[in-house]
Amino acid sequence: MWSPSPRQPGGRKNRICLWAMFLVMIIFGLLFLILGLTVFKVKRPMMTVHSVALQDLDFSLDIARVRLVFNVTLDVDISIKNPNMVGFKYTNSTAFLRYRGNDVGQVPINAGKIGARHTRSFNFTLSLMADRLLANSTFYSDVISGTVPFQNYIRVAGKVRILFFGIHVVSYTTCNLDIHPAYRNLSHPKCHYKTKL
Secondary structure (H helix, E strand, O other): OOOOOOOOOOHHHHHHHHHHHHHHHHHHHHHHHHHHHOOOOOOOOEEEEEEEEEEEEEEEEEOOOOEEEEEEEEEEEEEEEOOOOOOEEEOOEEEEEEEOOEEEEEEEEOOEEEOOOOEEEEEEEEEOOHHHHHOOHHHHHHHHHOOEEEEEEEEEEEEEEEOOEEEEEEEEEEEEEEEEOOOOEEOOOEEEEEEEO
16 A cells, blocks of 8 residues: 655755755856956956157268168057956066067066056167168168158057956057158157957
8 A cells, every 4th residue: 555755854944945045046146147247347458658759869871881870779658557347467578679570679578467447657668679670671771761660569468367267368559650860750659459358
């Protein structure tokens, strides 16, 4: 003969407790999702070039040695703004001075951290490696034309950590500028910015 199994004491209470825990987990999950999509949503760090100034320009013709002397030093002032609610930790980076796609100068940017909603300023001096420049045959025709085109390229890579997730961010800046050796001046740089998440 079949007899029903005796009910476990507190079975109803256990089910209510499990449902309550499940409901609390769903509420916390929704809360994290809403915060992740609004307050803690990763925003792109913004790199801005404030100025590129010609600090030193040595342009002369050494007749005794039959060679052209051309040295350039640029003073570059940039800032990186972190709009996130958490810090942005960036790795060692480099700022380059390029002539027609070739690196002719560089300066390191040491690793660091930018706090939440803070801006960090950088000022560095880029010096030209004249031997790399003078080996390029196009350089002489540019000097004769009166305009030597350069490009300032900066790449800063880092990570924004939100809760348990690390999100990689890379920010690029490219500034095109022309140096006029005869007038010993620099044209106003035209900068382009790009950020990848």
